[in-house]
Amino acid sequence: MNTTAPESPQPTLLTPSLYRRMACWLYEGLLMFGVVFIAGYLFGTLSQTRNAMDNRHWLQGFLFVVFGIYFVWLWAKGQTLAMKTWEIKVVDPQGRPISQARALLRYVLSWLWFLPALGAASLFHLSGPESVVIVLGWVAVWAILSRFHPQRQFWHDALAGTRLVAMPHAAKR
Secondary structure, three states: OOOOOOOOOOOOOOOOOHHHHHHHHHHHHHHHHHHHHHHHHHHHHHHOOOOOOOOHHHHHHHHHHHHHHHHHHHHHHOOOHHHHHOOEEEEOOOOOOOOHHHHHHHHHHHHHHOHHHHHHHHHOOOOHHHHHHHHHHHHHHHHHHHHHOOOOOOHHHHHHOOEEEEOHHHHOO
């Protein structure tokens, strides 16, 4: 006699639409202004920086660390505030929560959204407006490239072993 209970079927992991993921991405960027403001104020106060150009490389490094703490902490819990708003969750390929180590890898790889374009802008000594066009163009290309992934995931998620999924009640819409 088999006394083991049948395993519940694994829930279907539905990928949010590209529209929802990009809307979440834009909202996340808006929320990051608050994080930058508070972190910049803290850095400026602690370092006694009087001019925005003084210590700017240290400030950039500090912001990189602050962003990392913000994203790694919240991704390991499953969602950032923007992801909660857009009913998106980050999980591993089996649908389980991700570890902090995997969240850190996702954070480092997520810079693929910006670094290639910023590197090109620096290499070719582009002006500010030209750099903005290059960065926005690269972001659009990077987003569209998700259409070529079998589960339509962003490529940094595929490389990190994570995926974005629609929350169950949002998937019914």
